[in-house]
Amino acid sequence: MRIGELAARAGTTARALRYYEARGLLSARRDEKGYREYGEGDLRLLEQIRTLQDFGFELEETRPFVECLRAGHLEGDSCPASLAVYRRKLAELDALVGQLTAVRETVAEQLRRAERAVGELAAEASVPGGPEPGCELGGQLS
């Protein structure tokens, strides 16, 4: 199988495969015309890479899985190095979700506060003599 077919079967592009090869993640035999030639095992490697990429793993983080498969294992995560990556990623995801959740709450609080402030301005405006709300080109301070 050549590069275009493998790429299509894995749902990616030939450019990506050449990139993986340059990174040392994927190798290929060459036929007499210099074209890359792949086997079914390469499809397994590629599927492993794509799955982890879809999870948000960096390319370098897929390397232990690829090497595990190349070592003859049926699953890319049958090796200790792969498990270590899983665990590290879980910790990263937990930390990230924690941070994002904290930011989310802070932003939500800011939004509530700002909405309350707008409401109070509106209430003042409804009383005779109140100021005007809105930001439509008020005063350009350069």
Add this chain to the structure above:
Amino acid sequence: MRIGELAARAGTTARALRYYEARGLLSARRDEKGYREYGEGDLRLLEQIRTLQDFGFELEETRPFVECLRAGHLEGDSCPASLAVYRRKLAELDALVGQLTAVRETVAEQLRRAERAVGELAAEASVPGGPEPGCELGGQLS
């Protein structure tokens, strides 16, 4: 106040301030030597930018807040456009946290499965005639 002092007071760098200026977020007067000269109001603008940046807002997303302050409002989020950014960001954060949480669960599941598989191999190995686990340079398949 000149660029270095303002940057230090805002906890950022002169390079960042020039970048904001190039993006049209921050402006500065020039003294007779061509140096940028800032006032206290610029510190307010800069603090607003930095706060939102720390929240993970893109630079363009801080623009409504900056313009709100420049329009004379005491708070950068006193304007409808700023509130819209808040709401959009909340939705983005919710979506992102949801995706990351789903990935986290999938990865956790993969880890449990892989650990179980390793455990089963270990159990077989403890029985006489079992195979060897581990991946330390087993067989290089090129």
Add this chain to the structure above:
DNA sequence: TTAGGGCTTGACGCGGACGTCAAGGCAAGC
């Protein structure tokens, strides 16, 4: 014969928010 499609390598582009270096002006201290 020509058009078309797939393959090759090499090299630049992208996005975002700057970092870093180059080359030079301006002022203060020793």
Add this chain to the structure above:
DNA sequence: GCTTGCCTTGACGTCCGCGTCAAGCCCTAA
């Protein structure tokens, strides 16, 4: 006078995972 330190503009580098274009070879169908 010289060094140090702040400022100026301009321009290239960074990171990552490719996209895209260029120039050219190989084969096939019309």
